[in-house]
Amino acid sequence: MNKKRLLIPLLCMLAVYTCPSFLFAAEPEFPVRVCVVENADSVKLILKGHYEIYSLHSSEILKQGSYLNSKVSATKGGILVAGGELKTGGITIKTSKDSGIYIDERRFRGFIDIIRTDTSKLIVVNHLDIEKYLYGVLYHEVSHLWPMEALKAQAITARTFAVYQARKNTAQDYDLRRDIYSQVYGGRTSERWATNRAVDLTKGEVLKYRDELFPAYYHATCAGFTEDASNLWGIDIPPLKGGVCLWCGNSPHYRWSCEIPLSRINQKLNAAGYKLDGIISIGALARNKSGRIDKLEVKDSSAVTTIITAKDFRLILDPNVVRSLNFEPAIKGGDLVLKGLGWGHGAGMCQWGAHEMARKGKKTEEILKYYYPGADIAKL
Ligand SMILES: [Zn+2]
Known part of the structure; x- marks a missing residue:
């Protein structure tokens, strides 16, 4: 065999084994950081292709290999990966293949950070090009x-x-x-x-x-x-x-309606810091030019009136149930019945x-x- 033909594969092998970073994806042109897991006790991590695990914000390699399938969790002093504790507040994981990282069965491009919070939970941040x-x-x-x-x-x-x-x-x-x-x-x-x-x-x-x-x-x-x-x-x-x-x-989301027990609304609003004792009525106090409700007036059994912005009301209740701020509220039995129009906050492109x-x-x-x-x- 010709020497040149032998040399090229040999150089490639050397590149893999002596300097694996050589194969990692290029730095993103316009990087964004996306939080993909928040406050988890543990995540399931699978790495396909050569990988390197660094201490967060450093070039110190804590672990490397060619395949990993492990539960990752936080310990008091570090992060547990594949049964071994890495003494660090966070790790950065890079693989040689773009999209060779799987977190909880979901596949990601770029690289990820797994960060331990003060309460020993995990945050996972995906870094990649926009x-x-x-x-x-x-x-x-x-x-x-x-x-x-x-x-x-x-x-x-x-x-x-x-x-x-x-x-x-x-x-x-x-x-x-x-x-x-x-x-x-x-x-x-x-x-x-x-x-x-x-x-x-x-x-x-x-x-x-x-x-x-x-x-x-x-x-x-x-x-x-x-x-x-x-x-x-x-x-x-x-x-x-x-x-x-x-x-x-013609949108399938043009109209919507829902019924929510008043007791549940009371519970959710109180959990958000309001002080209501048995809601008896909810009415629109003011509407914007677009027809969406600006403020709601809520009365409870002790005759106290509370003003809540419709935006907060929607977020507290569940934006997928109260689909927009354009609705007509009515009380029916122990329920609040909403008949509404549209889906979403309504700003910008429809x-x-x-x-x-x-x-x-x-x-x-x-x-x-x-x-x-x-x-x-x-x-x-
Ligand atoms: Zn529209």
Whole structure:
């Protein structure tokens, strides 16, 4: 055999065994940090491909190998991995294969930190490039079967929202959570061809107003009128002022209703710090221009009246049960009956409206201009 042919595999082997980092994925261009597990007693960790476990924020390698399947938990003085205690407050795990990390059966790209909290719980933070992060977001926010122009609009709004959050949260342990309070993120497990394509086709594109990023909120269905973000979060800029939406009439989430026992509402509100003793009535005190309730008036058996913002009321009860702030409350027996319109906070882009616009042939830019008047698509 020719010497050169022998030398190349030999060099590759040397690279693997003497300097494994050589094979690790390149540093992300625009990194984001997503909290994927919060306050857990333990997580199930599987690593496929060569891996290295470092002490958090250091280059000290605590453990390495080519495959790992282990429960990870916090101990008083460190973190337990594969039955061995690593004396550290946190670990960083990198694998040679992008997406070779599995946490609780979910697969992730990039690398992860597992951090022990003061109360001996675990937080898992996934670090990855924003484009790869968006791959794992879109599937949860819209259907991958939707028209491409709507998927692209979603990719741009989700990217804008994520970058805005990342810049705001630099002092925190992470930029984004993986639940509905940020954007739902499912890692590599949630990727689909069409949604990845929408991310690729809009790579680096964000929305700006007067050259500044803004939180490009979006929601499932506005039911006719989007909300002014200043009513919800005090953000007062033209792209988030709210306005008429003529496109979501066919949304399956246009109307909703629910019945909740008053006793449960009383319990939840008291747990959130209110002092109510047997609720007897709940009424809308004031509504915003969009029709959504601003404040609710709650009366209890001791004739005390409590004012609660509708936004807090929805969050405390369950935003998936009280789907929007646009509802009519009524008491029926021991229950509160709500008949409502739309799904979500109502600010920014109405996703089902965007879907209908795309179905009728509108382009991504037209959709975004419609829902964020005055905003422009710009490069990161
Ligand atoms: Zn709408």
